[in-house]
Every structure is written in C-alpha cells, then in structure tokens.
Amino acid sequence: MRIGYPCINRTLRCKADSAFRLSSYTEDRLILTVSSNLDCLEKILAFNSSKGILFFRITSDLVPFASHPVCKFDWQSHFKTRFSYIGNLIRAKKMRISMHPDQFTLINSVDRSIFARSVKELVYHAELLDLLGLDATAKVQIHVGGVYKDRPGSIQRFIERYGSLPEPVLRRLVIENDEKYPLSDCLAINRETGIPILFDKFHHEISNRGEGIPESIGLVSDTWDAGRDGLPMVDYSSQMTGERRGKHAFSLDERDFSTFLYSTRGYDFDVMLELKDKEESAMRALRVAFKDPRLVAI
DNA sequence: GGCAGTCAAGTACGC
DNA sequence: GCGTACTTGACTGCC
Numbered sequence: 001m002r003i004g005y006p007c008i009n010r011t012l013r014c015k016a017d018s019a020f021r022l023s024s025y026t027e028d029r030l031i032l033t034v035s036s037n038l039d040c041l042e043k044i045l046a047f048n049s050s051k052g053i054l055f056f057r058i059t060s061d062l063v064p065f066a067s068h069p070v071c072k073f074d075w076q077s078h079f080k081t082r083f084s085y086i087g088n089l090i091r092a093k094k095m096r097i098s099m100h101p102d103q104f105t106l107i108n109s110v111d112r113s114i115f116a117r118s119v120k121e122l123v124y125h126a127e128l129l130d131l132l133g134l135d136a137t138a139k140v141q142i143h144v145g146g147v148y149k150d151r152p153g154s155i156q157r158f159i160e161r162y163g164s165l166p167e168p169v170l171r172r173l174v175i176e177n178d179e180k181y182p183l184s185d186c187l188a189i190n191r192e193t194g195i196p197i198l199f200d201k202f203h204h205e206i207s208n209r210g211e212g213i214p215e216s217i218g219l220v221s222d223t224w225d226a227g228r229d230g231l232p233m234v235d236y237s238s239q240m241t242g243e244r245r246g247k248h249a250f251s252l253d254e255r256d257f258s259t260f261l262y263s264t265r266g267y268d269f270d271v272m273l274e275l276k277d278k279e280e281s282a283m284r285a286l287r288v289a290f291k292d293p294r295l296v297a298i
Numbered sequence: 299g300g301c302a303g304t305c306a307a308g309t310a311c312g313c
Numbered sequence: 314g315c316g317t318a319c320t321t322g323a324c325t326g327c328c
Contacts, residue, residue, distance in 0.1 A: 021324060022306060068306065104307035146309055
C-alpha cells in the first residue's frame with residue numbers, strides 16, 4: 001500500500017499546473033510554462049519521496065493545451081530528456097503515478113466530435129506517462145461519462161467506443177465509480193471490456209446498491225491484473241460535515257481512515273486522498289497507517 | 299500595483 | 314433557455 005494526494009502541493013512554493021489563457025498562447029510561453037511545471041513536479045516528487053508519500057496524481061495541466069489544435073509544438077521531443085530524468089526519479093523511489101483528465105473527457109458522449117477531442121486528450125495523458133518511461137501500472141482514470149437520459153444506451157456506447165481507443169490509451173485507462181455510474185455499472189462495463197475499476201470510496205457511499213466497502217474492494221481487485229496493472233488504486237475522501245452531500249471534506253478524518261484501513265485489511269491497494277489540504281492529510285494518513293503491514297516502507 | 303471579470307473543453311439540474 | 318455547480322485558482326486587462 002502506498003498513500004498519496006493529487007496534483008497540488010501546498011507546502012512548496014511552486015506549481016506544476018501553471019497555465020495561461022488560450023488567447024495568449026505562443027510557443028515561447030508554452031516552453032516557459034512547461035519548463036517551470038516540470039521543475040516543480042520534480043520538487044514535489046522529491047518532497048513526497050522524503051516524506052514517504054509514494055503515490056501522486058500528476059496534473060493534466062502539466063502541458064497546457066497539449067491536445068488543443070492551437071498546439072503544434074513538438075513538446076514531446078523538446079522535453080524528452082527532462083521527462084526521462086523525472087521518470088527515473090519516480091522509478092528509483094518506487095513511486096506510483098496516476099492522472100485524471102477532467103470532466104470534459106467523455107468516451108460516451110452522444111456528440112462524436114466530443115469523443116474525438118476526448119481521444120486526443122487521452123492520448124496526451126498516455127504520451128506523458130510514456131515519456132516518463134512508466135509501465136502500465138501508471139494509470140489514467142476517467143468517469144464513465146454522461147447518462148443522456150438513456151443509461152443502458154450510454155453504457156453500451158462506452159463499451160463500443162472503448163474498443164476503438166489506441167493501444168497506448170487502453171493499457172492505462174481505468175474507470176472510476178461515481179454518482180451517475182455506481183460500482184455495479186462499472187462492473188458490468190468491466191465484464192464486457194476488461195477495463196480495471198478504480199474504487200472511489202466517497203462516491204460509493206453516496207451511490208451504491210448495498211455493497212459494503214470491503215466487499216467492493218474485493219470486487220474491484222478482481223478487475224486489476226496484478227502483473228500488468230499493479231495494485232488496485234482507491235480514491236479516498238469523506239463527507240464534509242454540515243455541507244451539501246457530495247462535498248469533499250477539507251482534511252483527513254483520522255478515525256474514519258483508521259476504520260477504513262481496518263475493514264479492508266484483507267486487501268492491498270494504493271490510496272489517493274482527495275482532500276483539500278493535500279500533503280498535510282497524506283502525512284497524517286501515513287502516521288495513522290504506521291503499523292499497517294501493507295504500507296510500503298521508504 | 300491592485301482589482302475584478304474571466305477562463306478550452308461538458309453535463310445535469312433547478313428555475 | 315439560462316445560470317450555476319463541479320472546483321479553484323490565477324491569468325489578464327484595465328484603472
């Protein structure tokens with residue numbers, strides 16, 4: 001088990017997700033921004049490694065507009081050495097990496113042009129992880145997509161479109177249960193496609209068909225090929241008290257996390273903490289999990 | 299230098 | 314049909 005957090009580090013005074021407006025796009029601006037983002041990514045990874053945080057989600061903004069038609073620049077070749085260097089660092093420290101394209105990436109959109117743009121976006125994510133030299137255990141997670149007032153039809157469209165995705169995307173893509181498509185739907189999609197399921201504990205608590213947390217972890221674990229995909233990934237958050245249902249908590253609820261660790265003790269997986277205070281919660285989670293035999297030691 | 303409007307992309311929901 | 318949440322900051326133009 002590795003423990004991690006997504007995209008942003010609040011301790012270090014640097015950002016790996018600096019971006020700029022489309023209207024101010026120039027090749028020079030892109031090079032400057034990506035260069036600075038990569039420097040910061042390296043600093044974050046070094047920080048994480050020193051704290052025993054071995055799981056990290058790299059921001060989709062690392063290369064702004066990478067999948068947009070405005071970007072004609074061969075950033076892949078230009079930054080090849082930098083990517084390779086950072087990838088070596090990740091592998092040397094035995095860190096796990098994921099990425100999460102945002103809500104605009106939709107495999108099952110009824111609009112084919114949205115699907116086409118989504119494929120470009122997925123290819124960008126896969127290329128980035130390829131440039132880092134990471135194997136297929138580095139995953140790209142997405143949601144199943146929209147419902148479009150026809151759940152069975154939208155699931156079927158996902159399955160059909162999935163089959164047409166390029167191989168570099170297929171080897172990394174995983175789906176995540178959410179309010180719209182709970183675990184049972186994801187499992188049905190897995191049976192047709194073989195796509196691994198990333199279990200989101202928080203979304204599962206909001207939308208489920210009565211499956212308990214340990215049972216669910218067991219079910220999703222079977223969708224990951226240990227040799228190729230690595231350990232299952234799990235997104236962890238809890239409800240912010242007194243807020244709208246579905247709002248992520250600001251910080252780790254140590255008691256809830258401790259209960260979660262205990263109840264899932266029969267399974268091994270990597271945990272991504274989706275909490276606002278990022279590395280702060282990750283470091284607290286590591287202290288909570290200190291004696292857990294699953295924890296990967298640094 | 300500071301302020302406030304605005305920012306690539308989509309869906310779903312409430313009014 | 315429109316505004317807003319999702320999620321959040323920070324870019325950018327303007328004073």
